[in-house]
Amino acid sequence: MLYGDIMNVFGVVGYVFVLLKALSEAWLDVVGRSINGSINPQIVEIETDINNLIGQVLLACSITLTPGTLTIGLSPEKRVLKVATISPRKRDEIIPFEPYIKKIFD
Incomplete structure (x- = not known):
């Protein structure tokens, strides 16, 4: 039990x-890109390794918080x-925080 709690803290x-690093x-x-005009919008589908619904929602929200990306759909x-x-x-590059969310929720 203690090991699991420590892993959650980490x-x-x-x-x-x-x-915070990804946001900056x-x-x-x-x-x-706004200054030099090199914008090439795309929609991509990303498969996640996170099984927990709350973890998937946190991942989706984290992507949306990051400038230049927006989560427009989630299939749990x-x-x-x-x-x-x-x-x-x-x-x-889109989901560098996925392993940490997985440690917390899976």
Whole structure:
């Protein structure tokens, strides 16, 4: 039981750190793209490894908080998020905080 609680604490601390880092990097990226006009919007589907519904919702909200991305759909049973992005991005660039949310909820 104690091990699980410690892992949850590390998960929360890691999540907050990575989310803040992602927010600052995305903010700078969006400002740069707004200035030079290199915007190429896309909608991508991302499969998540998170099984817990609350964890999936937290992941979707975290994506929406990050500038340049917006979660427009969630299929909890398929574990798939539909995300609108301001530019083409890889899965790990969109959801760098997924492993930390997984530690907290799975």
